Amino acid sequence: MGSLGYLFAAFAVIWIALLLYSFSIGTRQRALEREIDLLKAMLEERVDAHG
Amino acid sequence: MSEKTEPLERQRQLSSPSPTMEGSRAGLPGEGPDPSVARNQFRPFPHGPVEWLVAPAMVVALYAALLFAPREATMGDVQRIFYFHVPNAWVAFLSFGVVFVASIQWLRTSHYRWDAIAVSAAEAGVVFTTVALLTGSIWAKPTWGTWWDWDPRLTTTLILWLIYVSYLMLRSVVENPSRRASLAAVVGIVGFIDVPIVFMSIRWWRTIHPVVITATSIELDPSMVITLVVCLVAFTILFVHLLRLRIGLELQREEVYRLRDALLDEE
Numbered sequence: 525m526g527s528l529g530y531l532f533a534a535f536a537v538i539w540i541a542l543l544l545y546s547f548s549i550g551t552r553q554r555a556l557e558r559e560i561d562l563l564k565a566m567l568e569e570r571v572d573a574h575g
Numbered sequence: 576m577s578e579k580t581e582p583l584e585r586q587r588q589l590s591s592p593s594p595t596m597e598g599s600r601a602g603l604p605g606e607g608p609d610p611s612v613a614r615n616q617f618r619p620f621p622h623g624p625v626e627w628l629v630a631p632a633m634v635v636a637l638y639a640a641l642l643f644a645p646r647e648a649t650m651g652d653v654q655r656i657f658y659f660h661v662p663n664a665w666v667a668f669l670s671f672g673v674v675f676v677a678s679i680q681w682l683r684t685s686h687y688r689w690d691a692i693a694v695s696a697a698e699a700g701v702v703f704t705t706v707a708l709l710t711g712s713i714w715a716k717p718t719w720g721t722w723w724d725w726d727p728r729l730t731t732t733l734i735l736w737l738i739y740v741s742y743l744m745l746r747s748v749v750e751n752p753s754r755r756a757s758l759a760a761v762v763g764i765v766g767f768i769d770v771p772i773v774f775m776s777i778r779w780w781r782t783i784h785p786v787v788i789t790a791t792s793i794e795l796d797p798s799m800v801i802t803l804v805v806c807l808v809a810f811t812i813l814f815v816h817l818l819r820l821r822i823g824l825e826l827q828r829e830e831v832y833r834l835r836d837a838l839l840d841e842e
Binding site for chain 2 (some may be wrong): 530538542545546552556559560563564567574
């Protein structure tokens with residue numbers, strides 16, 4: 525592998541790692557948002573049921 | 576780093592009448608819990624200037640590293656890895672510095688937000704240290720003829736990575752939130768000792784790692800220094816952005832705990 529090959533490999537590692545980390549934060553964020561929505565709906569249901 | 580649904584018992588632990596967590600959730604150590612106060616303190620961040628700066632800063636950094644900086648005479652284009660390798664290492668140090676300060680603050684005040692900042696910075700720090708180790712290794716192959724050497728700088732950096740991976744693993748096995756935060760804080764404080772050791776390793780011991788910046792000079796062409804500064808600024812902005820995102824995640828988790836508590840109270 526030539527000099528440019530190593531340079532490409534290093535930059536690929538950097539961007540893939542940063543993209544994966546950002547994606548991981550986004551995925552966890554969406555899962556928590558869904559859970560918050562679900563819990564809020566359940567709570568409202570309970571409050572309505574108790575009058 | 577994986578998220579998992581917290582069992583109900585854990586929600587109970589979080590809302591248990593432990594003075595530490597009561598204070599932390601209310602944001603007022605030693606005073607009674609007031610979920611409304613905690614909610615107000617843990618709002619996710621609104622989009623600020625940092626979010627708008629991330630993409631342009633990274634584009635400018637890429638331009639500077641790949642096009643603006645001159646080709647190094649001895650190493651050739653592979654030397655350009657340096658412009659992203661050093662900022663990754665710098666941001667990793669910065670992350671662990673944040674863990675250190677936030678851990679002290681957690682032990683001092685028991686405010687939950689400090690634990691949220693500490694775990695967020697530790698996770699980002701592990702990511703940036705991983706990238707610094709990998710890019711260093713890729714640079715080493717054509718320059719030293721090997722992917723890895725048990726050089727003092729490389730070895731101490733690997734130890735640093737292991738310390739903070741252990742920090743995250745420790746957090747995943749301790750169930751009680753207050754105990755988890757306190758144990759992690761101790762690791763976060765003690766582990767930081769390795770940061771100055773990593774920095775000074777190439778000055779204290781014989782090493783094959785380049786020493787570019789000394790106390791008296793920078794052995795770089797002025798345009799290379801400009802490129803390095805641009806990349807350092809860009810990665811610092813990226814770090815602040817990722818840290819804000821990650822802290823936001825912890826705040827959402829806190830909201831989940833609060834809603835679960837409210838549901839249990841309704842039963």
